[in-house]
Amino acid sequence: xxxxxxxxxxxxxxxxxxxxxxxxxxxxxxxxxxxxxxxxxxxxxxxxxxxxxxxxxxxxxxxxxxxxxxxxxxxxxxxxxxxxxxxxxxxxxxxxxxxxxxxxxxxxxxxxxxxxxxxxxxxxxxxxxxxxxxxxxxxxxxxxxxxxxxxxxxxxxxxxxxxxxxxxxxxxxxxxxxxxxxxxxxxxxxxxxxxxxxxxxxxxxxxxxxxxxxxxxxxxxxxxxxxxxxxxxxxxxxxxxxxxxxxxxxxxxxxxxxxxxxxxxxxxxxxxxxxxxxxxxxxxxxxxxxxxxxxxxxxxxxxxxxxxxxxxxxxxxxxxxxxxxxxxxxxxxxxxxxxxxxxxxxxxxxxxxxxxxxxxxxxxxxxxxxxxxxxxxxxxxxxxxxxxxxxxxxxxxxxxxxxxxxxxxxxxxxxxxxxxxxxxxxxxxxxxxxxxxxxxxxxxxxxxxxxxxxxxxxxxxxxxxxxxxxxxxxxxxxxxxxxxxxxxxxxxxxxxxxxxxxxxxxxxxxxxxxxxxxxxxxxxxxxxxxxxxxxxxxxxxxxxxxxxxxxxxxxxxxxxxxxxxxxxxxxxxxxxxxxxxxxxxxxxxxxxxxxxxxxxxxxxxxxxxxxxxxxxxxxxxxxxxxxxxxxxxxxxxxxxxxxxxxxxxxxxxxxxxxxxxxxxxxxxxxxxxxxxxxxxxxxxxxxxxxxxxxxxxxxxxxxxxxxxxxxxxxxxxxxxxxxxxxxxxxxxxxxxxxxxxxxxxxxxxxxxxxxxxxx
Numbered sequence: 150x151x152x153x154x155x156x157x158x159x160x161x162x163x164x165x166x167x168x169x170x171x172x173x174x175x176x177x178x179x180x181x182x183x184x185x186x187x188x189x190x191x192x193x194x195x196x197x198x199x200x201x202x203x204x205x206x207x208x209x210x211x212x213x214x215x216x217x218x219x220x221x222x223x224x225x226x227x228x229x230x231x232x233x234x235x236x237x238x239x240x241x242x243x244x245x246x247x248x249x250x251x252x253x254x255x256x257x258x259x260x261x262x263x264x265x266x267x268x269x270x271x272x273x274x275x276x277x278x279x280x281x282x283x284x285x286x287x288x289x290x291x292x293x294x295x296x297x298x299x300x301x302x303x304x305x306x307x308x309x310x311x312x313x314x315x316x317x318x319x320x321x322x323x324x325x326x327x328x329x330x331x332x333x334x335x336x337x338x339x340x341x342x343x344x345x346x347x348x349x350x351x352x353x354x355x356x357x358x359x360x361x362x363x364x365x366x367x368x369x370x371x372x373x374x375x376x377x378x379x380x381x382x383x384x385x386x387x388x389x390x391x392x393x394x395x396x397x398x399x400x401x402x403x404x405x406x407x408x409x410x411x412x413x414x415x416x417x418x419x420x421x422x423x424x425x426x427x428x429x430x431x432x433x434x435x436x437x438x439x440x441x442x443x444x445x446x447x448x449x450x451x452x453x454x455x456x457x458x459x460x461x462x463x464x465x466x467x468x469x470x471x472x473x474x475x476x477x478x479x480x481x482x483x484x485x486x487x488x489x490x491x492x493x494x495x496x497x498x499x500x501x502x503x504x505x506x507x508x509x510x511x512x513x514x515x516x517x518x519x520x521x522x523x524x525x526x527x528x529x530x531x532x533x534x535x536x537x538x539x540x541x542x543x544x545x546x547x548x549x550x551x552x553x554x555x556x557x558x559x560x561x562x563x564x565x566x567x568x569x570x571x572x573x574x575x576x577x578x579x580x581x582x583x584x585x586x587x588x589x590x591x592x593x594x595x596x597x598x599x600x601x602x603x604x605x606x607x608x609x610x611x612x613x614x615x616x617x618x619x620x621x622x623x624x625x626x627x628x629x630x631x632x633x634x635x636x637x638x639x640x641x642x643x644x645x646x647x648x649x650x651x652x653x654x655x656x657x658x659x660x661x662x663x664x665x666x667x668x669x670x671x672x673x674x675x676x677x678x679x680x681x682x683x684x685x686x687x688x689x690x691x692x693x694x695x696x697x698x699x700x701x702x703x704x705x706x707x708x709x710x711x712x713x714x715x716x717x718x719x720x721x722x723x724x725x726x727x728x729x730x731x732x733x734x735x736x737x738x739x740x741x742x743x744x745x746x747x748x749x750x751x752x753x754x755x756x757x758x759x760x761x762x763x764x765x766x767x768x769x770x771x772x773x774x775x776x777x778x779x780x781x782x783x784x785x786x787x788x789x790x791x792x793x794x795x796x797x798x799x800x801x802x803x804x805x806x807x808x809x810x811x812x813x814x815x816x817x818x819x820x821x822x823x824x825x826x827x828x829x830x831x832x833x834x835x836x837x838x839x840x841x842x843x844x845x846x847x848x849x850x851x852x853x854x855x856x857x858x859x860x861x862x863x864x865x866x867x868x869x870x871x872x873x874x875x876x877x878x879x880x881x882x883x884x885x886x887x888x889x890x891x892x893x894x895x896x897x898x899x900x901x902x903x904x905x906x907x908x
Contacts, residue, residue: 171226190835223266241833246842247337248335258846518571551752715797
């Protein structure tokens with residue numbers, strides 16, 4: 150604003166000075182006068198110094214330099230300008246001085262014709278002299294120096310650094326020798342009185358709310374883009390950060406895409422191979438256990454059940470009633486009153502038939518017992534049932550002979566009651582033979598030996614009672630014992646297998662989860678970072694990519710989410726590795742246990758040989774070594790954290806630094822209060838008074854003044870001479886009279902000073 154009205158760029162003239170490009174207000178426009186003092190009647194500027202456009206150079210201050218000078222004067226801004234900082238409201242009150250100097254012999258002012266400029270001032274003279282020296286020494290000039298029709302020409306960069314720069318640097322010390330630049334006789338001086346105030350928050354908010362903010366944002370972004378390329382420190386920092394990021398990205402990319410993926414795939418493959426092999430072992434062994442159990446149930450126990458159904462269960466059937474019936478019949482025959490011959494014959498025959506039938510049943514039972522004993526002693530099946538439709542030729546090699554034979558002697562009960570079972574049967578037959586003798590004697594002689602009858606009756610009952618108990622123990626501890634053992638073995642095998650498959654499921658779920666998270670990390674994180682890497686390469690190599698595009702991607706939510714997934718993935722690797730190692734160790738134990746169950750089962754050797762399962766016929770120590778070797782490889786493959794080491798932390802550290810730099814770059818182009826305080830200042834230049842001070846240099850001593858001074862001096866000397874003679878004689882006389890007076894007083898005193906005695 151000028152005198153309360155808007156200005157435009159037409160009111161300013163661009164001027165090249167020793168401080169660079171300057172803008173001069175009211176240059177050569179003498180009609181721009183003011184009519185009143187104060188801020189409102191002066192020049193009011195709001196300036197954006199565009200600090201974001203600054204480049205490294207000889208000056209490191211931020212703000213503007215202001216110089217007040219008369220029209221036509223050469224502005225020596227570098228030497229005489231006054232600095233005004235940003236973030237301030239500056240008030241410049243101007244006072245004008247008009248100075249007139251005298252030439253020799255009364256003064257030292259002088260003016261002479263300059264070579265390159267018409268108006269003489271001391272500054273113009275020195276600039277003219279510098280231009281002349283530059284032309285003579287370098288054959289060229291600086292662009293701000295004077296010239297006539299382009300002579301001398303502007304120096305090239307080479308001429309500047311090899312000649313002109315040194316001349317400009319030493320000119321302050323040599324211009325007195327080479328230049329005649331006296332003080333001009335007449336000139337105008339503008340004296341500023343500067344005061345400062347901070348930019349208020351209200352002013353900042355008002356500035357931020359106007360329409361210039363969007364324009365400034367675009368300009369700031371373009372300038373910052375250029376600065377980021379042109380400033381070596383900034384560009385080199387970007388290059389360094391990008392190279393560090395690229396190196397770590399390549400390392401992490403290789404780690405994720407190749408190393409970890411390969412390790413997880415290989416680990417999955419090794420575990421699946423081990424699982425498939427173990428599944429085959431388990432399946433064959435589980436099938437054999439069921440086959441062996443079926444053989445014992447159908448070819449041994451089923452034979453016992455058939456024997457039981459046909460004969461054995463009859464042996465103790467109603468034995469007490471039976472023996473009482475036999476006893477009563479014998480007593481009837483021994484009764485002398487029972488004389489009916491035909492009835493006696495019938496009684497004897499029917500009783501004999503009963504004894505013979507029971508004895509025959511017991512003999513059959515004993516024969517069955519003998520078959521069972523022989524079958525278990527030799528491990529030879531009694532029946533030959535087919536298992537699940539497979540050929541019966543597999544029955545014999547699959548029969549667990551050692552287990553069946555062991556059933557006869559595995560504990561004292563099996564040994565004791567297996568023998569008692571048959572002994573009780575044979576003793577029962579003996580008792581029945583004794584009863585037959587008593588029956589024949591009672592029939593023939595009609596007599597009865599009560600003692601023998603008591604002994605045979607009680608003996609029969611004793612053997613029957615004990616036979617029932619022996620049979621129960623014999624069936625449980627011998628006949629059915631192998632099935633229980635096989636069932637226990639099968640249950641133990643299934644328990645181990647369930648535990649093994651549960652561990653396998655946990656591992657597979659963990660590996661699948663890690664692979665899924667790895668793919669997710671690669672998709673959400675590595676792919677955007679690969680684009681960042683491509684863009685950075687293009688940016689560094691001068692491609693059509695702006696730094697802001699890179700910054701926007703680096704600071705985007707995609708990268709933040711990707712970093713979160715990245716951290717979670719590597720954290721999961723370290724956490725899950727502990728579980729993996731524990732699960733794999735437990736799996737190793739289960740696999741060894743399964744193989745031990747298979748290889749060390751003596752009851753299955755013949756079946757392995759028959760089925761040509763050579764892998765099951767190996768020594769267990771060799772199998773264990775092979776299993777440990779396989780799981781050692783699996784464990785080594787599962788040590789993911791050792792492979793990862795701290796590569797993820799190093800990568801995130803580099804990425805965080807790059808993101809921090811990107812955020813700083815983004816913040817540097819924000820139009821906010823800091824931007825205003827760093828770039829904008831308000832400058833009010835005004836006159837403090839409607840008058841100016843005139844300083845004239847005048848002749849202070851002429852001939853008339855000299856004569857006056859001489860006359861005055863002579864009068865003073867003459868008056869002083871007459872007065873001095875009178876005063877001298879007066880002094881002499883006074884001194885003489887004073888001396889005679891003192892002598893008279895002394896004589897009078899000496900006469901009167903006699904001693905008179907006291908009376």
